[in-house]
Amino acid sequence: MNSSRIITRLFIHTLAVLLCGSQIVPIMAQDRTRTSSRSSGRRSSQIRTVSGASELDKKISDDLKDKLKDVAVDRVKIVLQFNGQPGAKTQELLSRAGVVLNPKDKFEKLESRTVELPKTVVTELAAQTDVSFVSPEREVRTTGHLSATTGADLTRGLIAGAASTGLDGSGIGIAILDSGIDREHKAFLDRNGKRRFVFGIDFTDEELEKPEHDPYGHGTHVASVAVGNGQIAGAAYLGVAPNANMINLRVLDEDGKGLVTNVLRALEWVLQNRTTYNIRIVNLSLGAPAVDSYRNDPVCRAVRRLVDAGVVVVAAAGNNGKDKDGKKMYGLIHSPGNEPSAITVGASNTFGTDSRSDDAVTSYSSRGPTRSFWTDAAGVKRHDNLIKPDLVAPGNKLIAAQSEKNLLVAQSPELDAKVSLDEERNMMVMSGTSVAAPVVTGAIALMLQANPTLTPNLVKAILMYTAQPLAGYNLLEQGAGQLNIEGAVRLAMLVRTDWLTNAALGSPLLTTTDNLQLQSTISGYSFPWARGIIVNHTFATGDDLLTKFQKTYGLGELLTNGIIFSDGIIFSDRTLWTSGIIFSDNLFVSNGLSLGNGTTFSSAGIIFSDGIIFSDGVIAPDGIIFSDVFVQSLAAMKTGDATNAMTPTLDDGKSNPNY
Numbered sequence: 001m002n003s004s005r006i007i008t009r010l011f012i013h014t015l016a017v018l019l020c021g022s023q024i025v026p027i028m029a030q031d032r033t034r035t036s037s038r039s040s041g042r043r044s045s046q047i048r049t050v051s052g053a054s055e056l057d058k059k060i061s062d063d064l065k066d067k068l069k070d071v072a073v074d075r076v077k078i079v080l081q082f083n084g085q086p087g088a089k090t091q092e093l094l095s096r097a098g099v100v101l102n103p104k105d106k107f108e109k110l111e112s113r114t115v116e117l118p119k120t121v122v123t124e125l126a127a128q129t130d131v132s133f134v135s136p137e138r139e140v141r142t143t144g145h146l147s148a149t150t151g152a153d154l155t156r157g158l159i160a161g162a163a164s165t166g167l168d169g170s171g172i173g174i175a176i177l178d179s180g181i182d183r184e185h186k187a188f189l190d191r192n193g194k195r196r197f198v199f200g201i202d203f204t205d206e207e208l209e210k211p212e213h214d215p216y217g218h219g220t221h222v223a224s225v226a227v228g229n230g231q232i233a234g235a236a237y238l239g240v241a242p243n244a245n246m247i248n249l250r251v252l253d254e255d256g257k258g259l260v261t262n263v264l265r266a267l268e269w270v271l272q273n274r275t276t277y278n279i280r281i282v283n284l285s286l287g288a289p290a291v292d293s294y295r296n297d298p299v300c301r302a303v304r305r306l307v308d309a310g311v312v313v314v315a316a317a318g319n320n321g322k323d324k325d326g327k328k329m330y331g332l333i334h335s336p337g338n339e340p341s342a343i344t345v346g347a348s349n350t351f352g353t354d355s356r357s358d359d360a361v362t363s364y365s366s367r368g369p370t371r372s373f374w375t376d377a378a379g380v381k382r383h384d385n386l387i388k389p390d391l392v393a394p395g396n397k398l399i400a401a402q403s404e405k406n407l408l409v410a411q412s413p414e415l416d417a418k419v420s421l422d423e424e425r426n427m428m429v430m431s432g433t434s435v436a437a438p439v440v441t442g443a444i445a446l447m448l449q450a451n452p453t454l455t456p457n458l459v460k461a462i463l464m465y466t467a468q469p470l471a472g473y474n475l476l477e478q479g480a481g482q483l484n485i486e487g488a489v490r491l492a493m494l495v496r497t498d499w500l501t502n503a504a505l506g507s508p509l510l511t512t513t514d515n516l517q518l519q520s521t522i523s524g525y526s527f528p529w530a531r532g533i534i535v536n537h538t539f540a541t542g543d544d545l546l547t548k549f550q551k552t553y554g555l556g557e558l559l560t561n562g563i564i565f566s567d568g569i570i571f572s573d574r575t576l577w578t579s580g581i582i583f584s585d586n587l588f589v590s591n592g593l594s595l596g597n598g599t600t601f602s603s604a605g606i607i608f609s610d611g612i613i614f615s616d617g618v619i620a621p622d623g624i625i626f627s628d629v630f631v632q633s634l635a636a637m638k639t640g641d642a643t644n645a646m647t648p649t650l651d652d653g654k655s656n657p658n659y
Contacts (some may be wrong), residue, residue, distance in 0.1 A: 042596025151486030169241025178219030217406025224401030318366030328617030347395030395436030397645030425604035431640025471592030544580035
């Protein structure tokens, strides 16, 4: 089967990503309606032992096994992950006739590479001890009033000595992996009229007539949500961090499609160049169906490398919170949103009002738990079942920058907000977790400008601790709650800047707790903070989270490390967590107060043990028809929830001197 036929296969989440937060779609099924069955009964007998799954069996992704059994497939493109440097035998296999190696697809820092080869070589490669996992190349796709309702406006003047600009993301580099950014759009000028693109590179191998353009239209909108200035319509469409620096890494083509390899190329580049451009945040408004456990998924593993190196990674949850009949669905978080170290963002709905009193989780925002899986030695599937998303942010019918002559608006003219006749000032409307993710990305830029010493884990903990729990929604729908930029920045500024050098467990985390209010008031509405954090299969509360250093806040750790389930009891490793932290045995439907208040939704032990039954919705089966998922995701991106939204404000064509 040729590569173009393969690429069309799991088209699925691709556009779902657009709506959700871009998704990296696996390219596995022969047609768009076929499910990629991953049940143990369909696995090849060549890589299976009688007593259970062999070591070799566990090293090959299930959707790749399906391809290897397909008689119509002679060649495959795979992602190889290594344990260190590949040995002589592996090098010999990669030198065989018919094996195609692209030098650009060798990711030394990620210890992986993409290879096209005869399918007969795959099993031999997987059998090598220096090969840790083999998966197929998969397709990737994409998935205002904003500044006021998130609390970003309240942070502008918080830094002493920055009265001229306040907190606006200045100096912070944000790498945006998407369909490109239209660098001519006026939303991306700095206060001196210069463009804020510090670097741009195209990883799609697609030659554009106009370099650094965005012919699809997704990436420009996403970037504008995070960092758009106030030059258009009197700052009606002001982004969250309007002076942050953009690093434009194009991984999706003119149709909004891409491959895992594109994303790996870009993430490898970030690892190599992060200090040169002060890249502190990566925004992934894209994704693919989460098939392999985060332990094996190549993009998840790459994300972990970045987080361990000090780069915060924000990922969209997905747009598949309901099926085609409108039934509530659980378990359709996309990759790399299933990675524990990523900050996974769902979408909330502001109903177009600045007040947060009426905010809700959108119907389409993907819910947890994560259903990616691995196979144990007995051949039994083990789902990750992590609580995701980590939090939600506004993502319904947001108006942001529109790239010139883009495909999305050409196909759906109703997306054009019609605020200007000038292509460089026009705006468009989109919905989904892919536009909620850059809201959080912008918030993190403000936090890091306020306190550059924050680690990715501490950024994540602060975002969850200060979030606003939305009444009527459970943890699998909203995580800790809705993004609260005012609270997150205020708390970030209190974190000691010398804590990394004095990071003993239990040492003071804040410079002071005097008069610290654990609530926020935004646009006249006051609400309590969540005062807790999500940790894998449960959540943690306690004053120690705020006042004392926890080892899991450091680099090279997972925020969720040290949480132990045994016989239904949850406890923690006291070398990582102080004794003043409480882990819950249950998940709750929030009543709008801090985490742990509300009605019991389910036992945390049930989530962990995979005995999942929900009274208000269904868990997505492993054999889900991905074409349906794709259709639902695309519909969410274009239409969102049918409620009030941002009101378009016409642009007068004049530049605002304040931006």
